[in-house]
């Protein structure tokens with residue numbers, strides 16, 4: 001894995017949280033994007049070389065809605081940038097991790113993504129992401 005690409009934070013209200021993080025970071029978000037297949041609206045902030053992704057549910061059965069129901073708002077996942085996501089999926093499966101996406105899927109911010117189940121990663125949802133060509 002190359003680096004932490006971003007931290008994902010589950011929020012109830014993206015508009016309010018955009019304003020909050022704008023105050024916190026001293027810079028506005030640089031994009032918003034809906035990922036309809038996941039039932040989420042996202043917005044992205046840059047912090048030096050790092051990124052923060054805010055995630056808001058767009059429907060009641062969205063994974064973000066379920067997460068907030070169970071745990072409240074807060075850190076939802078850590079995303080690691082990888083060079084070859086298919087090779088990483090195979091490697092991590094071989095190491096005994098539970099991979100939620102056998103095949104990478106299209107995520108926000110022009111990325112191929114795959115997730116690891118938190119039950120095999122000390123309770124932390126892990127996202128692998130690879131920049132699309």
Ligand code: ZN
Nearest residue numbers: 008053079127
């Ligand atoms: Zn993410």
